Amino acid sequence: MHGIVRRGYCRAMPVTWSDADDEIITGDLTTGLTYRTPAGGAVVVAVAPIGLRDRERGTITFTTSLGFGRKLERMRDDPQVALAYHAREHGFAADPRYVLVQGTASFDAEPDRDMLENVVGPAAERFMGPPARGAFWDRWLRAYYADRVLVTVEVERVTSWPDARCGQPPQVTGAPLPTGMPAPQDPPAKGTGPRIDVTRAARRLRALPHVLLAFPGADGYPVTLPVEVGDDDARGIRLRADMPLPPGGRRAGVLGHRYNAKLIGLESRQHTGWLQVGDDGTATYAPHTATGFKAPAHKTLLLLGNGWLARQGLRRAQREAASARRA
Numbered sequence: 001m002h003g004i005v006r007r008g009y010c011r012a013m014p015v016t017w018s019d020a021d022d023e024i025i026t027g028d029l030t031t032g033l034t035y036r037t038p039a040g041g042a043v044v045v046a047v048a049p050i051g052l053r054d055r056e057r058g059t060i061t062f063t064t065s066l067g068f069g070r071k072l073e074r075m076r077d078d079p080q081v082a083l084a085y086h087a088r089e090h091g092f093a094a095d096p097r098y099v100l101v102q103g104t105a106s107f108d109a110e111p112d113r114d115m116l117e118n119v120v121g122p123a124a125e126r127f128m129g130p131p132a133r134g135a136f137w138d139r140w141l142r143a144y145y146a147d148r149v150l151v152t153v154e155v156e157r158v159t160s161w162p163d164a165r166c167g168q169p170p171q172v173t174g175a176p177l178p179t180g181m182p183a184p185q186d187p188p189a190k191g192t193g194p195r196i197d198v199t200r201a202a203r204r205l206r207a208l209p210h211v212l213l214a215f216p217g218a219d220g221y222p223v224t225l226p227v228e229v230g231d232d233d234a235r236g237i238r239l240r241a242d243m244p245l246p247p248g249g250r251r252a253g254v255l256g257h258r259y260n261a262k263l264i265g266l267e268s269r270q271h272t273g274w275l276q277v278g279d280d281g282t283a284t285y286a287p288h289t290a291t292g293f294k295a296p297a298h299k300t301l302l303l304l305g306n307g308w309l310a311r312q313g314l315r316r317a318q319r320e321a322a323s324a325r326r327a
Helices: 019-027 070-077 113-128 135-140 142-146 198-206 299-326
Strands: 031-036 042-047 059-065 080-085 098-107 148-161 171-174 210-216 222-226 228-233 236-240 248-259 266-277 283-295
Touching: 019 098, 019 148, 031 070, 031 210, 031 222, 042 070, 042 210, 042 222, 042 266, 070 098, 070 148, 080 210, 080 222, 098 222, 113 142, 113 148, 135 142, 135 299, 142 148, 142 299, 198 228, 198 236, 198 248, 198 266, 198 283, 236 266, 248 283, 283 299
Parallel strands: 042 248
Antiparallel strands: 031 042, 031 080, 059 148, 080 098, 098 148, 148 171, 210 222, 210 248, 228 236, 236 283, 248 266, 266 283
């Protein structure tokens, strides 16, 4: 990659990012979290980091409910992650730059009640407004609010582009970028072609304002980039990116999403699949799996849904943990 500006980096010291990047890290309402899969691919999901970070220690923190334990399992098994700050709506930052944070995630599976009450609560209120309180809501939302786990990312590298499309040379703080592109991967045993309705998947992604593509980079850390959704055919969905994508084939994840103020109303579409990039840079994405949801733009309905999903997920996680202990 040519034209990269590299600021000073020492592996023995925490990574300290710029004021411009910090404004976005502390100001964005939502970001794309990417973690790796056991098969060598990547999954990207939307999380709300609510500005939690420690520049002196070089760490960024976000929370997730124990009820949504799959990503915790993945990060426990493979802690290399990325956070893509790509959207300015309904937050406090205005600069159009795209900021990609790569690092190593760690967490304690036991919720830290003091941290949740005295640090996470006020930070969340800045973005979301006052939480729902009362006998019913305290009980109903316990799995969503009180049983949240703090995930801390020790930052290895911060790469920021001055434009939201990543079309200009980036600045890099921390570990230098790998000198080469990641090597192509072996195709999956079940083949590389689409396994779901391509036209439907493409139509749903095109309807969403933010689409991210994620794949493991040459040094193992996930890379997450903004893309545009083009035409589709039997081979897959055309993706366009201003930054060159690695040639060859590889497992990759896609996230399309939209969200309203205070996250009251949001939609998310996630895929895992196979990315094929030709010698001419043409990128075709063959989706293999699809998940998604659409939350109502009504606060009471949204809280009822969040509480139900978190409670169901927490029960499932507890059953799986008990089964693992008996094995």
